[in-house]
Amino acid sequence: MDIEVSRVVYGMESDTYRAAPGFAHSDGKRLRRSPWHYKALTLPRAPELVKAPAPQQASGIMAHAATLEPHEFDTRYVVGPEINKNTNAWKAFADECVERKVEPITQQQRDTAFAMAASALALPDFASVIEGAAREVSLWWKCPATGVLVKARPDAVKVYPPGIPVIADEAHPIAPERLALIHDKGFAILADLKTTDDASPEEFAASTARYSYHTQAAWYSEGVERALNVPVLSFLFCVVEREYPYAAATYTLDDTAMQVGADLNRATRELYAQCLKADSWPGYPQDTRDLALPAWYMKRYLMGQPV
Numbered sequence: 001m002d003i004e005v006s007r008v009v010y011g012m013e014s015d016t017y018r019a020a021p022g023f024a025h026s027d028g029k030r031l032r033r034s035p036w037h038y039k040a041l042t043l044p045r046a047p048e049l050v051k052a053p054a055p056q057q058a059s060g061i062m063a064h065a066a067t068l069e070p071h072e073f074d075t076r077y078v079v080g081p082e083i084n085k086n087t088n089a090w091k092a093f094a095d096e097c098v099e100r101k102v103e104p105i106t107q108q109q110r111d112t113a114f115a116m117a118a119s120a121l122a123l124p125d126f127a128s129v130i131e132g133a134a135r136e137v138s139l140w141w142k143c144p145a146t147g148v149l150v151k152a153r154p155d156a157v158k159v160y161p162p163g164i165p166v167i168a169d170e171a172h173p174i175a176p177e178r179l180a181l182i183h184d185k186g187f188a189i190l191a192d193l194k195t196t197d198d199a200s201p202e203e204f205a206a207s208t209a210r211y212s213y214h215t216q217a218a219w220y221s222e223g224v225e226r227a228l229n230v231p232v233l234s235f236l237f238c239v240v241e242r243e244y245p246y247a248a249a250t251y252t253l254d255d256t257a258m259q260v261g262a263d264l265n266r267a268t269r270e271l272y273a274q275c276l277k278a279d280s281w282p283g284y285p286q287d288t289r290d291l292a293l294p295a296w297y298m299k300r301y302l303m304g305q306p307v
Contacts, residue, residue, distance in 0.1 A: 006139075006140065006141040006142070006226055006227040006229075007139070007140045007141075007227065008137065008138070008227050008228060009138040009139075010134055010137060010138075011136075012136070012138045014136070014153075017138045017151070017153055020138075020140075020151065021151075022140050022149045022150060022151030023148050023149060023150050023151065023269065023272060024150075024151050024152065024153075025152060025212075025215065025216050025219040025220070025265075027272075028215065028219070028269070028272070029215075031268055031272055031275075032212075032264075032268055032271075034282065034283045034284055035272075035275045035280075035281040035282055036281050036283035037283070038272075038281070039275075039281035056195075056242065059195065060242075062077065062105070062109060062110075062113035063112075063113045063116040063117060063120075063193070063240065064193055065077070065113070066113040066114045066116065066117035067116070067117035067120050067130075067193055068130070068135050068136070068155055068156065068193065069135060069136070070114075070117065073110075073113070075102070076102060076103055077102060077103045077105045078102045078104055078105070079106065079107050079110055080094075080097075080104050080106060082106075090104075112242075112246075115246050116195065116240045116241075116242070116248075118246075119240050119245075119247065120193060120238050120240045120248050122248070123248055123249070123250050125250045126236060126238040129156060129158050129189050129190075129191045129236055130158075130191060132158060133156040133157060133158035133191065134156065134157050134159075135155065136154075137154055137156075137157045137224075138151070138152075138153050139151060139152045139153070139154070139220075139223040139226075139228075141222075141223060141226040141227045143269050145266065145269065145270070146269045146270060146273040147273070148269050148272060148273055150219075150223065150269070151223070152219055152220045152223035152224075154190050154192065154220045154223070154224065155190075155193055156190065156191040156192075157188055157190055157228070158188065158189050158190075158191070159186060159187075159188045159228065160186050160187050160188070160189070160233075161186045162184055162185060163183070163186075164186070164187075166179065166182050171254055172234075172252075172255060178231060181231050182231050185229070185231060186230055187230060187231050187232065188224050188225075188228065188231070188233065189232070189233055189235075190217075190220055190221060190224060190235045190236065191236045191237075192216070192217070192220070192235070192236070192237055192238070193238050193240070194213070194237055194238070194240070195239075195240055195241070195242050196239055196241060196242065197241065197242060197243070198241065199239040199240060199241050199247055199249045200249075201249070201251070204237070204239050204249070204251055208257070212261075212264075213237065213253075214253055214257045214260055214264075215261040215264050215268075216261070217235040217237075217253055217257075217258060217261055218258050218261030218262040218264075218265055219261070219265050220235065221258070222262070222265070234252055235253065235258075236251075236252055237250065237251045237252070237253075238250050239251065
């Protein structure tokens with residue numbers, strides 16, 4: 001697939017999107033760990049080195065399908081017989097699923113996925129955005145600073161027409177010129193579904209920093225603005241817990257978090273462009289370095305707390 005200008009594709013298969021050219025947010029996360037971590041995953045690998053999704057990741061993918069594409073769930077997953085997965089009967093069923101290109105799951109897994117979906121869709125702000133939104137939108141655009149072809153695939157994008165009144169609040173001020181742009185072009189709200197062990201505000205804030213959700217929000221928002229040519233008003237995270245009672249909550253990030261994300265994305269693409277130009281993909285430092293104990297450990301130690 002040759003992509004020279006901004007492009008938007010609806011309904012593209014996820015495998016096709018992943019195989020298409022373009023530097024994705026997940027690529028940027030690997031590159032920030034080290035350029036070699038990114039480059040190594042682009043090289044041919046033996047099948048045994050290709051990781052299967054971890055159980056938590058698999059449950060998140062199922063919840064994602066049940067929430068955003070419920071009509072396609074049963075074309076991707078097939079519920080197997082109520083038997084032990086270590087039996088020959090289950091293995092035969094799993095082999096049959098491989099031939100049919102579907103995923104074998106248990107009834108409990110299916111029930112859990114749809115229970116998580118129900119909790120997510122019970123949240124009014126998330127349900128409002130999801131209703132009428134385009135799902136799994138594939139976007140490509142050129143980074144103006146580096147010329148790098150960038151891509152993104154938001155869970156849901158809802159575009160609102162011009163003329164809808166928008167009022168800025170103290171937490172999310174909007175510059176007058178941006179308000180005028182929103183009035184003329186309308187605006188978009190993006191939604192992203194996350195699964196977690198703890199959906200409380202404190203824990204999700206920590207998860208945002210740990211898993212770079214702020215860079216994802218900034219990356220996807222930029223993609224919509226450049227590829228769809230419409231300003232993004234908000235990026236909504238819907239967070240649902242994996243365990244019963246599947247509690248869920250919605251969050252947005254403040255302007256500072258979004259700006260930090262945008263700054264990191266800019267630096268990441270600059271690093272990628274440099275590595276690409278030099279064809280150099282360094283890993284960790286090759287010289288031996290002294291390490292100090294982490295500050296949090298020393299603080300606990302000096303205060304006489306258990307370490």
